[in-house]
Amino acid sequence: MARVFVNRLDDYISKSILKAVSDKAVGTARKDEEEEEEEGAEAGGADGAKYEVIGTLRDEKSHVPLAKEIVPSDSKTQLMEALLTCDAIVYNISDTATEVEEAMWAIQELHEKMSSFATVKVFVCVSTVLTWAKTKPLNPDEPDVPFTEEDYRRRRTHPNFKEHITAEKEVIKLGKTDKSKLQTYVVASGLQYGAGEDIFHYFFKSAWMGREKELPVFGDGQNVVPTIHVDDLASIIFNVIDSKPKTKYILAVDESNNTLEDLVRSVSKGLSTGRISHVSKEDGLIVDGLTQMQYDELMVSLLMEGTCIKEEMKMTWVAESGLIENMPSIIVQYKEERGLLPIKICILGPPAVGKTTVASQLCKHYKLHHVKMADVIKEALELIERRAARSDSNDVNEDDDEAAQEAKDYLEVLKDDLEENKGRYSTQHIIKFFKDKLQSMPCQNQGFVLDGFPKTEEEARELFGPEEKDDDDGEQDPYNKALMPELVVSLDADNAFLKERVINLPQSQVAGTHNNEEGLLRRLKSFREQNEEDVTVLNYFDELEIHPLHIRVSDDTSENMSKTVEDIKKVIKEPRNYGLTPEEKEILEKKEREEKILREAKEREEKDKQETIERELRAKREQEWSERLAQVQKEEQEMLETHSIPLRNYLMRHVMPTLTEGLIEVCKVRPDDPVDYLSEYLFKSNPQID
Structure with missing residues (x-):
């Protein structure tokens, strides 16, 4: 060598x-x-x-x-x-x-x-x-x-x-x-x-x-x-x-x-x-x-x-x-x-099943992008409006001017579509918004969690379908690999459980949302109709051998659905991105230290409070015991005194006179055996009681 x-x-x-x-x-x-x-x-x-x-x-x-x-x-x-x-x-x-x-x-x-x-x-x-x-x-x-x-x-x-x-x-x-x-x-x-x-x-x-x-x-x-x-x-x-x-x-x-x-x-x-x-x-x-x-x-x-x-x-x-x-x-x-691989997740399920609750926790843990319908539409419209606004600017080149005009025209199309569909955008525009979002660099770099979309099999095919090829060389993939989630999670629950969950929601969470009983019933009906047994969005993923992970939410009694989140983490395993920066570690450690100090202070306060309560309770019990004991002793003394009166009367009348005389006689004579002498005296002097 x-x-x-x-x-x-x-x-x-x-x-x-x-x-x-x-x-x-x-x-x-x-x-x-x-x-x-x-x-x-x-x-x-x-x-x-x-x-x-x-x-x-x-x-x-x-x-x-x-x-x-x-x-x-x-x-x-x-x-x-x-x-x-x-x-x-x-x-x-x-x-x-x-x-x-x-x-x-x-x-x-x-x-x-x-x-x-x-x-x-x-x-x-x-x-x-x-x-x-x-x-x-x-x-x-x-x-x-x-x-x-x-x-x-x-x-x-x-x-x-x-x-x-x-x-x-x-x-x-x-x-x-x-x-x-x-x-x-x-x-x-x-x-x-x-x-x-x-x-x-x-x-x-x-x-x-x-x-x-x-x-x-x-x-x-x-x-x-x-x-x-x-x-x-x-x-x-x-x-x-x-x-x-x-x-x-x-x-x-x-x-x-x-x-x-x-x-x-x-x-x-x-x-x-x-x-x-x-x-x-x-x-x-x-x-x-x-x-x-x-x-x-x-x-x-x-x-x-x-x-x-x-x-x-x-x-x-x-x-x-x-x-x-x-x-x-x-x-x-x-x-x-660097091990920087995107994590792509899709969470599906009926309304009020907890999709957003689970998605937000997964995004926080894995540092992913939370893709929600309302946010996607809002971001897409803001981007189109910014591009359209450039058409009125003089500081743009020919390419930018053409793109700005296209954005302006598209805004008009969206406006007409909104009016025709009673305040809602057509599926084709929604699909385009979602595609643009999922193809963005942040989603392609870190990954994303799709929250409740697509809702139907048709939407899934349009969103994840293969890109059109310019030539016929090679076999075409059955789906767009850049967009297709690696894990599909289906949160399952029956209507009775979902109704009970919505009924028990605080009023502050219900106000201004669809999470009221009327809204839930309407959305549930729509969801069940769109996802019949043979035609569901989950069937689409099954056909592609991306088999959904089914989790029955009614079995999760943990706070904030943490058990469901942990079950999903076990499938995904470790994060695939950068760990915490030194600054983030310092902030996290500082937060943990502060929480520990607060927790220990609270524990000490609770302990002191409990000890005070126990001390006061013990003192109260001791006082009650002392009072009760004194009362019992008093009652016993009174009872003894009551019982002793007839005995004293009997002794004073029949015993004490003769006994006193016998004692006086013993004192006078001072015999060698005073007890025997006293007994002889009492026997001789025993008065006859009729």
Whole structure:
């Protein structure tokens, strides 16, 4: 195996390098195209060897299955031992300044030890075109002449990238000592795009999220930005490792030479409204989501051409013509890498079954767009009115004027239709409004929840039916995949349950709506007629093998239908979009802390209140017990006294006189056995009672 070291394998660029180099046959880059096609990559070069990649990690918890070995970066001894086992060493310093020092240390240590190398080692420093940022044109009168590798000695760096140009110079210098032992290369990379994005991620995310109607362009946006797809950059690095070109300083840029304004506008068109707005450079510095390094890269203005790539390398380009020309595929790759897949749901059911309640909770959890009939009609009319209003403006071009006139004519058609149908729009217009909504970028990016529409099988066929093809090539899909929901939920309930639910609604929720008994009965009748057993909107989805999820709402006794929502979540599973931003996390954590404090305070208050009640109750019971005990004792005393009167009378009359005399006699005589004496006296003196 031929071993290649790559630093920070879990970083944006290094992941692409790992994929481009790992398990590739040695000598692949040196083959002729015809020979490569005939022999195949499995031939493994002249000696059958293949490349294996080892390297360090930025995050120790990262998982990089293609890497053969992970080297601890905190031990310079272990790191150098690993570097000495490698045939090629790649250090990427283009997207971070923290790796410059380690790259400098690595090349200097390797240079000192190169006399012991059995074979030649290749050291590749992946730098950035920002080391050219202040380079003046070759000829001020011809500013459109691009820079090439031949001009690298004239390059002047951006003030924030002085460490990078120092590293470049050191790498080139140390590679000149003994080329049979150590060959060094600098690859100055254009701004990378693709594979989920890095530098341009701010624009892609802003457009995908749809929070800003206009993507910002910093300054006038006329600066020419040299770019390259990250996979093409990785291919260039593989070519350097495998073929060891004569040119030691290589410009890795595509052929686009687009301006920043063109790039941002292209992202906006691909993922959002297509609109941009210019903001000052000062405002660009404080934009959340951009680092200082990324801002500096976006503001660079360089016209460059990579001649080495064309003359000395055999490249299979991913995006030679640049980001704009390859935007559709770049967007697909961006969504796949970031796991940004739209979730499309349709919730159907009879009136008052809880469709809106469930839909709103799903939208909040999955960050989807809630598509309701009233909102769709309102938004569509507002958009048409705005377009029609442009017909009276003088600041429009011919195309805009034609579109404005069409909108104006359509408004008249809608007005007539409204009058003919007694205040309602025809199905054809409703379908058009819904189609426009579902085809909008926000719904296509994040996804949507259709709330109670379509109501009939006919409406479903018109809304989700296949688009008309211009030619007959290929088999036509049975439905429009861009609009068709992946999950159809049918909330089921009988009329009696729905009537009971509406009757128990608070008056505040009923006022001004159809949710009264009369309105419900009318809507229920219409719904049951439109959805008979054999002809329902659900049959349409069943035919397409998109089988609806049936949930019986009458079995859900939870608050706010949370059980129904949880059942749907189990089918959809995890969200497929961005998680919370740091700001959103902070707000959520703050809210949770506040709620916890309030909850604990309320619990303490309830506990104190309960303890007070129990204390008062206990005191009251003790007082009642004491009073009752005293009363009982008094009653017992009175009862005893009452019972003792006859006894006292009896004793006073018949016992006490004789007993008193006997006691007096005992006191006088003082016999040896007074008790016996007293008993003899009482026996003798016992009065006769008749």
